[in-house]
Amino acid sequence: MYHIALKMLLGNRSKYVVLVSGLTFATLLMTQQCAIFCGLMLWTTGSLQNMRSKIWVTDPKVEQVNEVRQLRDTDVGRVRSVEGTAWAVPLFWGLQQAKLANGTFKQIQLVGLESATLVGRPHQMVAGRIEDVRLPNAVVIDELAILRLSAGRAKPIGLGDTFEINDREARVVGVCRTAKSFFGMPYIFTTYDQALQFAPKTRKMLSFILAEPADGWTVEATARSIERTTGLRAYTEKDFFWATIRWYFRNTGIPMSFGITILLGFFVGVAVSGQTFYTFVLENLRHLGALKAMGASDGLLARMLILQALTVGLIGYGLGIGLTCLFGVLVLKKGEPPFMLPYQVPLGALGAVLFICIFAALLGIRQIRKLEPAIVFRG
Amino acid sequence: MAENKNNYAVHVRGVSKTFGSGLTAVAALKTVNFDAREGELLMIVGPSGCGKTTLLSTIAGTLQFDVGEIDVFGLALQKMTKSQTTTFRRQNIGFIFQEFHLIPALSAVENVSVPLLINGASRAIAEKKSHALLAQVGLEGRGHELPTNLSGGQQQRVAIARALVHEPRLIICDEPTSALDKENGARIMELLQRVARAPGRCVVVVTHDNRIFKYADRMTEMEDGRIARVHDIKDGQSPPFSPN
Ligand SMILES: Nc1ncnc2c1ncn2[C@@H]1O[C@H](COP(=O)(O)OP(=O)(O)OP(=O)(O)O)[C@@H](O)[C@H]1O
Ligand SMILES: [Mg+2]
Numbered sequence: 001m002y003h004i005a006l007k008m009l010l011g012n013r014s015k016y017v018v019l020v021s022g023l024t025f026a027t028l029l030m031t032q033q034c035a036i037f038c039g040l041m042l043w044t045t046g047s048l049q050n051m052r053s054k055i056w057v058t059d060p061k062v063e064q065v066n067e068v069r070q071l072r073d074t075d076v077g078r079v080r081s082v083e084g085t086a087w088a089v090p091l092f093w094g095l096q097q098a099k100l101a102n103g104t105f106k107q108i109q110l111v112g113l114e115s116a117t118l119v120g121r122p123h124q125m126v127a128g129r130i131e132d133v134r135l136p137n138a139v140v141i142d143e144l145a146i147l148r149l150s151a152g153r154a155k156p157i158g159l160g161d162t163f164e165i166n167d168r169e170a171r172v173v174g175v176c177r178t179a180k181s182f183f184g185m186p187y188i189f190t191t192y193d194q195a196l197q198f199a200p201k202t203r204k205m206l207s208f209i210l211a212e213p214a215d216g217w218t219v220e221a222t223a224r225s226i227e228r229t230t231g232l233r234a235y236t237e238k239d240f241f242w243a244t245i246r247w248y249f250r251n252t253g254i255p256m257s258f259g260i261t262i263l264l265g266f267f268v269g270v271a272v273s274g275q276t277f278y279t280f281v282l283e284n285l286r287h288l289g290a291l292k293a294m295g296a297s298d299g300l301l302a303r304m305l306i307l308q309a310l311t312v313g314l315i316g317y318g319l320g321i322g323l324t325c326l327f328g329v330l331v332l333k334k335g336e337p338p339f340m341l342p343y344q345v346p347l348g349a350l351g352a353v354l355f356i357c358i359f360a361a362l363l364g365i366r367q368i369r370k371l372e373p374a375i376v377f378r379g
Numbered sequence: 380m381a382e383n384k385n386n387y388a389v390h391v392r393g394v395s396k397t398f399g400s401g402l403t404a405v406a407a408l409k410t411v412n413f414d415a416r417e418g419e420l421l422m423i424v425g426p427s428g429c430g431k432t433t434l435l436s437t438i439a440g441t442l443q444f445d446v447g448e449i450d451v452f453g454l455a456l457q458k459m460t461k462s463q464t465t466t467f468r469r470q471n472i473g474f475i476f477q478e479f480h481l482i483p484a485l486s487a488v489e490n491v492s493v494p495l496l497i498n499g500a501s502r503a504i505a506e507k508k509s510h511a512l513l514a515q516v517g518l519e520g521r522g523h524e525l526p527t528n529l530s531g532g533q534q535q536r537v538a539i540a541r542a543l544v545h546e547p548r549l550i551i552c553d554e555p556t557s558a559l560d561k562e563n564g565a566r567i568m569e570l571l572q573r574v575a576r577a578p579g580r581c582v583v584v585v586t587h588d589n590r591i592f593k594y595a596d597r598m599t600e601m602e603d604g605r606i607a608r609v610h611d612i613k614d615g616q617s618p619p620f621s622p623n
Contacts, residue, residue, distance in 0.1 A: 001496045004482075004489065011484020290480040293441050295469020296497045297462065373441040373468075376476055377432045377553045 001296070005304035008284060009311060015280045019273055019312040020319065023356065026269025027320020027349050030262050032327055034345040037258040039338025045244050046181030048237060051091065051111060051120035053210035054219045056235045057226055064244035066182065068093060070204035075232060079209050082229045084222040088211040089114035092195035095185070099164040102152025108145065108188045109181065110165065112195025119210050122189060128159050128174025133190050139165075140174035145186035165198045180335060266352050273316075274360045277309060281364035285371060293373035302365045306358070313357035320353075321346055387450065388549060388581030389415040389438050394447030396433055407433040408444065409604040420575035420582045420594060425601035431585040432553055434601070438583070439472050439551045440464045452548050469497055473542030475571075477554035479534045481526040487513060487537045488522035494545040505544075512540040516570060532563030539570055550574060552584040556591055568594040 010016055042049075047065050048056075057079050059069035079088040092112030097105045113120050113133070121130050126143060133140055141149070141157070149163055150156040157163065162171045165188070178187045190198065196205050211234070213222035219236045226234035235243060249255050281288070288301055324341070331339040391413040398405045407430045415421040423431045436442035438449055440456055449456040454467060473494070474480075481490045491509035496502065513522050516536040526534050535555065542550055552571065556564035568591045575582035575596070584595070592598065593612070600608040 001493075003502060004485065004493065004496065007489065008482060008484050011482075286480065287482045290474070290476070290482075291493065291497070292465075293439070293468065293474055294494050294497055295465055295467075295472075297465050300497070374436045376441070376474070376480060377436055 001300060001304060002307055005307050006311060008287070008304075009280075009308045012280060012283070015276055015283075016312065018276045019280070020316045022272035022276060023269055023313055023316025023353055024319040024323070026265050026273070026356065027317050027353055028323045029265030029268070030352060031321060031324040031341070031345050031349045033258055033261045033265065034348070035324060035328060035339050035341045036337055037255070037262075038340040038342060038345065040182070040254060041245050041248060042340050043180050043338050044182040044248050045241050046179045047093065047109075048241055048244070049179040050122060050181070050187055051093075051210070052123065052237070053091075053120055054213065054237055055211040055223050055226070056237065056240050057088070057209035057211055057230075058233045058235065060231065060233045062233055064247035065240055066244070068207045070202070071206040071209065071232070072204060073206055075206065075230065076209055078230045079211055079226055079232070082222075082226045084214050084217040084225040086212045086214040087117075088209050089117055089119045090192050090206050091120050091208040091210050092192050092199070092205060093207040094195075094199055096165050096188075096199060098149055098170075098188070099167075100149055100151045101163065104151060106148050107185050108149075108165070109183075109185045110195055110198060111187060111189045112192040113189060115191035115193060118191075122176035122178060122187070124177040126175040126177055128172075130174055130176070130189070132173035133194075135171075135173060137162075137169055137171050137194065138173040138190065139170045139194075140176050140189040141172055142176050142178040142187045144178070144180075144184075145188060146175065148186050166200060168198050170198065180338065266356075269353065269356045270359060273312070273356050274363060277312075277360035278363045278367075280308075281305065281367055285367065286376070288368055289371050289373060289375045292368070292371060293376045298365075298369055301368045302361075305364045305368070306361045309357040309361035309364075310354070313353050317350060317353045321349070386417045387414050388417045388419075388452060389413070389583065390448075390450040391434075391438065392448045394434075394437060394444050394449060396430075396437060396442070396444045406604055408437070410447070411604070411606055413599060413606055415581050415583050416597075417579060417581055418576060419596040420572055420584065422592065422595040422598045423583065423585045423601060424587070424592075424598060425607070427587075429601045430604045431601055435551055435553055435583065435585050438549075439474070440468045469494070470545075471547050471549055473545070473547040473550040475535070475538050475542045475550065475552040475555045477557055479526070479531075479538045479558075481534055481537060481541075483526055486523050486525055487518065487529065487540075490526065490537055491522075491540045491544050494541060494547075498545055509540065509544055512544045513537070516540045517566075530563075532559050532566065535559060535563070535567055536570070539567065539574075543574060548579055548581065550580070550582045552582065552586075554586055554588070555584060556586065556588050561590055564588065564591055 045065060059071060062069050076088055076090050079085060094110055095107055096110045098108045099105055115134050118130060130140055132138055146156050159172055162169050213219050223234035223236050328339050328341055391411055394408055394411045396408040398407055425431055437444045459467060488506050488509045491512055492505035495505035495508060510522050516539055518536055556567055571582050572594050574580060595612050598610045598612060599606055
């Protein structure tokens with residue numbers, strides 16, 4: 001009887017199209033918005049991806065990676081002497097003003113790497129060598145900086161070109177690739193000591209201490225050891241990542257506004273598909289009644305309805321996910337808007353679509369149970 | 380299983396059925412006694428609203444009755460649970476409706492195969508048998524057609540094939556010819572007459588259509604929820620009355 005059920009479904013072309021497109025749209029809306037949200041959350045941890053370190057030591061009050069509370073210079077030495085620490089280096093990180101060739105200003109994220117080790121360096125160089133940041137006034141810029149800092153130049157900014165950071169001349173010795181960050185500002189890498197020269201003087205200039213566990217120590221154990229000994233906060237990379245994401249959940253309206261859109265997608269799916277499937281069942285009630293008179297049990301008819309609902313559900317889901325992936329491919333080429341599709345999102349959407357289908361089928365099944373087979377003799 | 384008395388296909392004793400309750404109650408069947416025999420085509424006639432469809436529905440097991448006993452080929456309907464009644468219909472009853480009730484999205488062969496599929500047959504076997512049945516009703520080679528591409532008479536023949544395909548013993552027809560012209564009606568009735576004569580079968584036809592009375596072996600006249608008269612009819616003769 002199951003092929004009969006599918007034929008009945010496909011035989012009603014207009015309902016079938018509405019059902020599939022409703023579920024496609026719901027899937028697209030849910031997964032695409034989730035993916036943008038996940039991408040955005042990933043952006044908030046851009047610094048963690050651009051300056052890799054197993055352990056991040058911060059002021060005890062710091063809750064996320066985009067928040068900087070300066071540490072004392074002596075804290076580096078204190079962390080180095082903690083048991084379980086292989087090494088620890090300072091990192092400067094701060095928003096600074098770059099002055100462009102046409103006289104306008106742009107905000108940049110200045111990163112100062114300890115000059116001996118260059119820990120926290122970008123992983124991928126596109127041009128030049130990272131080691132050259134040790135040269136006087138040298139900086140490595142990212143590809144976004146080429147877009148942002150080239151205004152007023154005949155050619156895009158590149159190796160050997162200069163611009164100003166807070167009235168000091170900076171010379172480009174390399175170009176690197178970075179992950180996008182939430183605030184969308186270019187990353188400029190230099191050495192720690194030169195970063196202190198570029199940045200306006202304040203009493204404390206040390207943003208983070210990057211550390212590595214000693215042999216035989218796990219990152220967690222070393223982090224706890226640092227916290228116990230120094231009273232500073234020591235995040236493992238993973239902890240810092242989730243702490244940052246949690247912070248954005250708690251302190252911004254972003255999850256809420258995305259959540260509303262995602263819920264909207266879900267309810268549109270429920271309403272459109274539930275309603276359409278229900279009218280599909282009502283329109284077929286005469287035939288279902290005839291089947292019932294001919295001895296089809298309620299269970300068989302219910303299974304037929306569930307098959308019909310799941311069929312449109314899975315087709316709509318497949319199309320929706322396909323469209324989301326297409327969107328993702330286009331977006332990842334351009335780099336904007338943010339987009340990340342962890343497997344949990346399609347899985348969750350599948351759950352939602354199945355829920356919608358079962359709900360729609362149940363509405364129909366209720367009608368079937370109430371249906372008197374004797375109606376087939378009535379005109 | 381009870382013994383099948385006197386070759387009765389259907390044996391109805393003291394059956395009443397009332398729709399609704401209180402002031403709006405309608406007594407559709409009032410202590411009806413009725414029977415149909417194996418190998419006969421029995422017609423039920425009578426004015427509109429006299430309870431013909433109600434009686435047909437009760438013996439087909441699609442409608443529950445209030446009191447009385449109905450035996451169909453020795454099976455006591457009043458003792459059955461709902462799901463037993465469903466199984467009873469599935470195995471024993473062939474339905475032919477005034478409106479044909481073919482499923483428009485299915486081809487003729489698929490429509491005919493439905494009772495077999497409901498009874499658990501495989502698709503291949505069901506469709507093979509359905510093709511054979513369609514050939515028997517004169518629709519050889521039309522199996523792939525959708526109902527909308529068939530004339531009313533052809534659609535009703537598809538419906539007859541569907542009613543016979545699972546070899547039910549009792550075939551129930553409510554106004555099978557009223558949507559058809561004279562010629563098509565006659566063809567349908569000739570078919571049903573042949574079916575009724577097959578051993579162990581019985582065809583019960585409710586009708587208003589006096590053009591087809593001559594096909595009946597016996598005719599049961601209903602009035603106001605009761606059986607008024609039963610007539611035996613000789614081959615080819617008209618009944619000794621004209622209803623309505
Ligand atoms: N489901 C129902 N609910 C309420 N009353 C009903 C129902 N079915 C039938 N009746 C009533 O029962 C009586 C008998 O109806 P039934 O349909 O059996 O008559 P009929 O002889 O088949 O009439 P017709 O020739 O018009 O088809 C009528 O008065 C009808 O209104
Ligand atoms: Mg009637």
